[in-house]
Amino acid sequence: MAQAGTSVVVVGGGVTGLSAAWWLARSGVDVTVLEKGIVGFEASGRNGGGCTHYQSPLFHEEQRLWPQMDELLGYPTEHQQKRLIFQVDEAKADFHKGLAMRIPQGYAWEVLDGKQVREMVPLAGDNAVSGVLCHFGGHANPQRTSQAYAWAGQDLGVKIRQHVSVRGFETAGGRVTGVETSEGLVGCDAVVIAAGPQTGKLAAMLGVDLPMAAARAEMIVTEPLPLMPMGGVDGHGLYGRQTLRGNLAYGGGPHEWYDDVALESAPARPSGSVLRSLAKRVAELLPRAAHARVIRSWAGVIENTPDGRPVIERLSSPGNVTIATMSSVGFGLSPASGHAIRDLVIDGACSFADISKLSLARFATLSPNWRRDLNWLPPEPIAPLAQGAA
Amino acid sequence: MTLRLTLPAPDRHSIIGKTRSPDERAEIVVVGAGPAGCTAAIEAAKAGASVVLVDENPVSPGLIGTDVPFHFGGRATNAVQSPERLVERVLESNPALAKAFELGVDVRLSTSAWGAWVAGPGLKLHPEGGIVGLADETRSWLLGFDRLILATGARDLNLSFAGSDQPGVMGAQALHALLTRYEAFAGRRLVILGTGDLAVRTAELALDHGLDVVALVEARDAPQGDAARLAALKTRGIEILTGRVPLAAEAGPDGVAALVLAPASGDGERRTIPCDTVCLAVGAVPVIELFDVLGAKRAMNSARGGHVPVLGANGATSLPHVFAAGDCAGLGGEAEAAGRSAARAALASLGREADAPEGVAPVTGPDALAYQLDWARALLATGGEEVLACLCEDVTRGELLAVQPPRYLGWRSNAIARRSLQTLAEDGPVDQDQIKRLTRACMGACQARRCREQVALTMALGANVLPETIPLAGYRAPVRPLPLAVLADAEEPEAMARDWNVWFGITTQWVGYDDIGTEREDEQLRAGMPY
Ligand SMILES: Cc1cc2nc3c(=O)[nH]c(=O)nc-3n(C[C@H](O)[C@H](O)[C@H](O)COP(=O)(O)OP(=O)(O)OC[C@H]3O[C@@H](n4cnc5c(N)ncnc54)[C@H](O)[C@@H]3O)c2cc1C
Numbered sequence: 056m057a058q059a060g061t062s063v064v065v066v067g068g069g070v071t072g073l074s075a076a077w078w079l080a081r082s083g084v085d086v087t088v089l090e091k092g093i094v095g096f097e098a099s100g101r102n103g104g105g106c107t108h109y110q111s112p113l114f115h116e117e118q119r120l121w122p123q124m125d126e127l128l129g130y131p132t133e134h135q136q137k138r139l140i141f142q143v144d145e146a147k148a149d150f151h152k153g154l155a156m157r158i159p160q161g162y163a164w165e166v167l168d169g170k171q172v173r174e175m176v177p178l179a180g181d182n183a184v185s186g187v188l189c190h191f192g193g194h195a196n197p198q199r200t201s202q203a204y205a206w207a208g209q210d211l212g213v214k215i216r217q218h219v220s221v222r223g224f225e226t227a228g229g230r231v232t233g234v235e236t237s238e239g240l241v242g243c244d245a246v247v248i249a250a251g252p253q254t255g256k257l258a259a260m261l262g263v264d265l266p267m268a269a270a271r272a273e274m275i276v277t278e279p280l281p282l283m284p285m286g287g288v289d290g291h292g293l294y295g296r297q298t299l300r301g302n303l304a305y306g307g308g309p310h311e312w313y314d315d316v317a318l319e320s321a322p323a324r325p326s327g328s329v330l331r332s333l334a335k336r337v338a339e340l341l342p343r344a345a346h347a348r349v350i351r352s353w354a355g356v357i358e359n360t361p362d363g364r365p366v367i368e369r370l371s372s373p374g375n376v377t378i379a380t381m382s383s384v385g386f387g388l389s390p391a392s393g394h395a396i397r398d399l400v401i402d403g404a405c406s407f408a409d410i411s412k413l414s415l416a417r418f419a420t421l422s423p424n425w426r427r428d429l430n431w432l433p434p435e436p437i438a439p440l441a442q443g444a445a
Numbered sequence: 446m447t448l449r450l451t452l453p454a455p456d457r458h459s460i461i462g463k464t465r466s467p468d469e470r471a472e473i474v475v476v477g478a479g480p481a482g483c484t485a486a487i488e489a490a491k492a493g494a495s496v497v498l499v500d501e502n503p504v505s506p507g508l509i510g511t512d513v514p515f516h517f518g519g520r521a522t523n524a525v526q527s528p529e530r531l532v533e534r535v536l537e538s539n540p541a542l543a544k545a546f547e548l549g550v551d552v553r554l555s556t557s558a559w560g561a562w563v564a565g566p567g568l569k570l571h572p573e574g575g576i577v578g579l580a581d582e583t584r585s586w587l588l589g590f591d592r593l594i595l596a597t598g599a600r601d602l603n604l605s606f607a608g609s610d611q612p613g614v615m616g617a618q619a620l621h622a623l624l625t626r627y628e629a630f631a632g633r634r635l636v637i638l639g640t641g642d643l644a645v646r647t648a649e650l651a652l653d654h655g656l657d658v659v660a661l662v663e664a665r666d667a668p669q670g671d672a673a674r675l676a677a678l679k680t681r682g683i684e685i686l687t688g689r690v691p692l693a694a695e696a697g698p699d700g701v702a703a704l705v706l707a708p709a710s711g712d713g714e715r716r717t718i719p720c721d722t723v724c725l726a727v728g729a730v731p732v733i734e735l736f737d738v739l740g741a742k743r744a745m746n747s748a749r750g751g752h753v754p755v756l757g758a759n760g761a762t763s764l765p766h767v768f769a770a771g772d773c774a775g776l777g778g779e780a781e782a783a784g785r786s787a788a789r790a791a792l793a794s795l796g797r798e799a800d801a802p803e804g805v806a807p808v809t810g811p812d813a814l815a816y817q818l819d820w821a822r823a824l825l826a827t828g829g830e831e832v833l834a835c836l837c838e839d840v841t842r843g844e845l846l847a848v849q850p851p852r853y854l855g856w857r858s859n860a861i862a863r864r865s866l867q868t869l870a871e872d873g874p875v876d877q878d879q880i881k882r883l884t885r886a887c888m889g890a891c892q893a894r895r896c897r898e899q900v901a902l903t904m905a906l907g908a909n910v911l912p913e914t915i916p917l918a919g920y921r922a923p924v925r926p927l928p929l930a931v932l933a934d935a936e937e938p939e940a941m942a943r944d945w946n947v948w949f950g951i952t953t954q955w956v957g958y959d960d961i962g963t964e965r966e967d968e969q970l971r972a973g974m975p976y
Contacts, residue, residue, distance in 0.1 A: 111958060130850075271568075311568065332945070348890065349928070350892050350926050359951070383949060412961045
C-alpha cells in the first residue's frame with residue numbers, strides 16, 4: 056500500500072521505530088518519527104547492547120545485518136562480533152546443553168574449559184569452570200546505534216520530531232488518517248506504532264488489545280580497564296560487555312514491575328536496588344577486575360508481552376497500522392525488526408522470515424487477570440507521607 | 446491456524462522479597478560535617494534523636510589522586526598518606542565534631558555516602574523512611590533513616606586551558622581542604638583565577654598560610670569582588686590582572702612551572718608568570734548528587750551557583766524525608782542557621798519536640814552562570830578548540846562542538862563530518878546527557894567532577910543558547926567511584942541468589958522460533974532458561 060511519496064508516521068524514536076524509519080526511507084518512503092523525548096533515551100539507549108537472539112525468527116537477519124551496519128548507516132555502532140559466556144559455579148559447568156537445544160544449525164560455537172576461558176578472558180580467574188564461545192552474535196553500543204539510525208534516516212530525508220508526544224489517532228473509513236500530538240495533528244497515509252512500553256496504550260486507542268507490562272532493570276559500569284581480546288564476555292547471571300573504551304558494563308538480576316507507565320511523560324527510572332548484587336557478581340565473574348571502580352549505574356524501562364515474545368504485525372483494522380513491540384530483547388534485533396516493519400508497511404508481509412507465530416491472535420485466550428496470574432506485579436504500594444515542599 | 450498460547454511460570458525473579466533491610470538505622474542521618482551538617486546533627490542530638498553524622502573526610506590518598514571529591518590537582522603532600530594524622534587534623538580543625546561526639550552523635554569519618562533512596566515510582570522498596578548507601582575503604586553497607594539532612598557543601602568548578610591537566614592546577618575547595626583540614630598543601634607560589642568573593646577569600650587564606658600569591662586573574666574587564674578587600678590584597682603585593690585569561694600552563698619537572706596569560710579579547714601581549722600552582726576560584730558548584738539520586742526536584746538557580754534542590758521552608762525538599770542545608774542547597778547564606786532550621790523541621794516532622802525553626806533569610810548572589818560563561822567564552826576564544834573539555838575521556842572542545850565520536854573508534858565519514866552541535870540543535874534543545882553519550886565528555890572516572898559545568902558552558906556557546914537552558918547531565922549512584930569489591934553486597938538475602946536471573950526468567954521467551962508449537966517447545970520449557 057504505502058509507496059514512494061506516501062507518508063508514514065512512526066510513533067516512537069527507539070531503535071525499533073528508528074530502524075523502521077530508516078528502512079522505509081531507503082525505499083523512498085516519506086517518514087516522520089514522533090518521539091516524546093529524545094531519540095534513544097529510553098530502553099534503546101539503556102540496554103546491554105547484546106545482539107545474540109538465536110530464539111528469534113529474525114535471528115538470521117540480525118546476524119546477517121550487524122556486521123554491515125556501520126557501513127550501511129554511515130555512522131558508528133561499535134558493533135563487535137562474537138560472544139563468550141562462561142560460568143564460575145560448578146553446578147553450571149554443563150550449561151552449554153541448554154544452548155545446544157536452541158542455537159540453530161549453521162552457527163559455529165564451541166565449548167571451552169576453564170583454562171581456555173582464562174586464555175581468552177584476561178580478567179577471569181581460577182574460578183572459571185567452563186564457557187561457550189559463539190562465533191556469531193556480539194554486541195554494539197546502544198546509544199551510538201540509536202543516534203546512528205536517527206542520523207542515517209535524516210540523511211535519507213526522515214523527519215525526526217523530538218519532544219512531540221502522541222496522544223491519539225484520527226480515523227476515517229477504517230484507516231488512520233492522522234496522529235494527534237502535543238503539537239497538533241499530523242496527517243499520514245500509514246502509521247507504525249513502536250512506542251516501547253507505551254505501545255499497548257496506543258494500540259488500545261485503536262481498539263486493539265495488546266497485553267503488555269513494563270518493568271525497570273539496572274546496570275552498572277566501571278572505570279575503563281585495559282581492553283581484553285574480545286569484549287563480548289558475560290555469564291554468571293550477568294549480561295553485558297567490556298566497551299571499546301574499556302569500561303565493564305553489566306546488568307542482570309531482579310527487575311521491578313511498574314503499575315503503569317504514563318503515555319506522554321518519562322517514567323522515573325531510579326537505580327539502586329540491585330547495584331550491590333551486580334557488583335558482587337561482576338567481581339566474581341572477573342576477579343581480576345575486582346579493584347575496578349564502579350562510576351555509574353542506570354535503569355531502563357522494559358516492555359514485555361505475557362509470553363516474552365514480540366508482536367510485529369500489520370493490523371487488519373485499521374489496515375494501515377503496523378505495531379511492533381520487541382518484548383525486552385529489541386536492541387539486537389533492531390536491524391531486522393526495522394526491515395520486517397518496512398516489509399509489512401510497504402508489502403503487507405515480511406519478505407525474509409515467517410513471523411506468523413508472533414501474531415497478536417495468540418493472546419485471544421489470555422485471561423484478563425494475566426498480570427496477577429504471572430505475578431508480574433510491583434511490590435506493595437506504600438502509603439505516601441505527607442507532601443514535601445514544591 | 447489457531448495459535449497456542451504458552452505462558453511462563455509465575456515470576457519469582459522480580460525484586461519482591463530480595464531487598465534487604467538496612468544494616469543499621471538512625472532517626473536522623475546527616476551527610477556532610479561542615480558547619481551546616483555539624484550544626485544540624487548537634488541540634489538533632491540535643492532534642493534526643495538518634496543521629497548519625499557522615500563525612501568522607503579525610504579521604505583516602507587514592508581518591509585525592511583522582512580528584513575526588515575536590516580538584517586536588519596533584520598538590521597534596523605525602524602527609525595525606527598517614528590516615529591517623531589526618532583524622533587528628535580533621536578533628537582539630539573542626540571543633541564542632543568534638544561537640545557532636547559529646548552529645549552522642551554517632552560520627553563517621555572517612556565514610557562516603559554514595560547513594561540514597563526513598564520509596565517512589567519504580568522503587569517501592571523501603572517500607573518506611575529511606576536508605577543511605579555508605580562505604581569506607583574496604584566495604585559498603587546500608588544505613589536506614591527516618592529523616593535525611595543533606596549538607597554536602599560545594600565542590601570545585603573547573604575550567605580548562607592548555608596544560609591544565611597537569612599537577613599544579615587545582616580548585617579553591619581543594620586548596621581550602623589541603624590548607625585547613627589536612628595541612629598537606631604542596632605548593633608555594635600561586636596564581637588565582639577569578640576576582641569574585643571566592644577568589645578573594647582564597648587569596649586571603651593562602652596569604653594567612655604564608656604562601657606567595659602572585660596575582661588574581663580576571664576574564665572580565667573589572668574585578669568582581671569587594672573593592673576594599675581587593676585593595677587590601679593589592680597592598681600585600683598581589684597583582685589584580687583584569688581582561689585576561691590563562692592561555693597555557695607551562696610544564697616543569699613537578700607540574701606547573703608558569704602560567705601564560707593572554708588578553709581575554711584574544712590578540713595582544715602575553716605575559717608569563719612563574720608559579721607552581723594555579724588555583725581556579727571562578728566558582729563553586731553545589732553538591733547535589735544525592736538529591737538527584739533520590740529524585741528530589743531541582744531547578745537552575747544562577748544566583749545560588751547552579752542546579753539546586755527546590756526548597757520549601759527550613760530546607761524542606763520535594764521529598765518529605767529529605768532536608769537540605771548549607772551550600773548544597775545553594776551557595777551563600779548562613780550555613781549554621783540553615784543546619785539548625787533543617788534539623789528542627791526534621792524533628793518536628795517526626796513528631797519530636799523541637800524549638801521552632803528560626804527561619805533563614807533569603808539569599809541571593811551574583812549571576813554565577815553569566816560570570817562562568819564569560820570565562821568560558823574567553824577561554825574558548827583564546828585557547829581554541831584543541832583544549833580538552835573532558836580530561837578523563839580526552840575529549841577536546843572541538844570534538845565536543847562537532848559532536849564527534851571518540852577518537853579511539855577511529856571513525857571517519859563524510860556523514861559524521863557534517864554533524865555538529867548546531868545540526869543537533871535543529872532537532873531540539875541540546876541536552877548534556879545526549880552529548881555525553883555521543884562524545885563521551887563527562888563519562889570518565891572522575892564522574893564528571895572536572896568537566897560537567899564546562900561541558901555545559903561550551904555547549905551553550907556552541908549552540909548559542911543560555912547555559913541555564915541546558916538540562917543537567919543527571920547524577921547516578923554510586924556518586925563516589927567505588928571498587929566492585931567494595932560496592933559488592935557480601936550479605937545479600939538468600940532469595941537474591943536463589944531467584945537471580947540473567948533476564949526476567951521468562952522461559953517462553955527463549956524457545957527457538959521454529960520449535961514453537963512443537964514437542965521441542967515443551968522440552969525447552971522443561972529445561973528452563975538457556976543457561
Ligand atoms: C537495562 C536493559 C538491558 C537490556 N539489554 C538488552 C540487550 O542486551 N539486548 C537487547 O536486544 N535488548 C536489551 N534490552 C531491551 C531493549 O533495550 C528494548 O527491547 C528495545 O530498546 C526496545 O526498543 P523500542 O524502540 O521498541 O522501544 P523503546 O526504546 O522503549 O522506544 C520507544 C520510544 O517511544 C517513545 N514513546 C513512547 N510513547 C510515546 C508517545 N505517546 N508519543 C511519542 N513517543 C512515544 C519513547 O519515548 C521511546 O523513546 C535491554 C533493556 C534494558 C532497559
